[in-house]
Amino acid sequence: MACLPTAPPALALRRWLGLGLFVGLCLHLGCALEKKEVKSKLGETVGLPCCHEIPSSDSLHNYRVYWQKNIREVVLAYAEGKEISKNQRYENRTEMNDRNFTLWISPVEIPDKGPYQCVVQHLKSSQNPSVLCDETVTLIVSGFPKPKMSGTLNNESVVWNVTWVSESSLSPYNVTGKLQLNVTKDVIFTCSVESDGLTKSASLLLKKTNDCIVPTIPPSYNVITASSIIIIIFLLAITLAARYLPRHVCSRCHKPQDSVEEGVKECTKTPLSSKVTSETSSV
Secondary structure, eight states, X not given: XXXXXXXXHHHXXXXXXXXXXXXXHHHHHHHHHSOEEEEEETXXXXXXXXXXXXXXXXXXXXXXXXXXXXXXXXXXXXXXXXXXXXXXXXXXXXXXXXXTOOEEESSOOGGGOEEXXXXXXXXXXXXXXXXXXXXXEEXXXXXXXXXXXXXXXXXXXXXXXXXXEOSSTTSOOEEEEEOOOOOSSOEEEXXXXXETTEEEEEEEEEOOOSSOOOOOXXXXXXXXXXXXXXXXXXXXXXXXXHHHHHHHHHHHHHHHHHHHHHHHHXXXXXXXXXXXXXXXXHO
């Protein structure tokens, strides 16, 4: 029976170390290629996990933690157990677990979506802190909640006929509310729309009019044209009358004088004829 030569102990150790490094490298690349994602709906509470957890024997005072979005935007940062920075947009909406460094966001907004990076450093020395982990997790935000519409009439609730329209699950809603009222007195009407934790309100005073005012209807084009023609004719008639009426009156005033003169002439001729007649009769 032939015996196989055994490898020296040093050579076997090298083989095992090489295999371990290869497996470790594959696992590391696998973790790097694996993309961590966390899904949430708009308005919900979501937790983004970090890559390190403090041992029970250690304290937050020995760590420095950075949560940043898109690499450039710092969400919040802790050093020696104290918060040293926080983005104003995340004010009152974020907090971090002091053991596993999970970043909690509530309520989630559409601009919150994107990659977040958790960087953890251990403060062995203030001059050269060591990096324990650096990992990225992507937050996916889906959906817009339907806004709520409400209203009051003189501080009494009224029922709306509400419709919502949205182009897609990632698009905001256009909300429309309709309400029919029979107003018999002055009322104060308030409309409120609530969406994503925000509420917008507006008030309107509706007044009841005592008298119904009939709107004046402007005359049509034909009526205006006919009225203009009548006015022009009337003005022409007055102008002609003012020009020719005095001459006609004067002609009538001269007629009696002519008749008097003719009468005088006739009276004058009559004695002549009578004289001739008398003379002829005497002869």
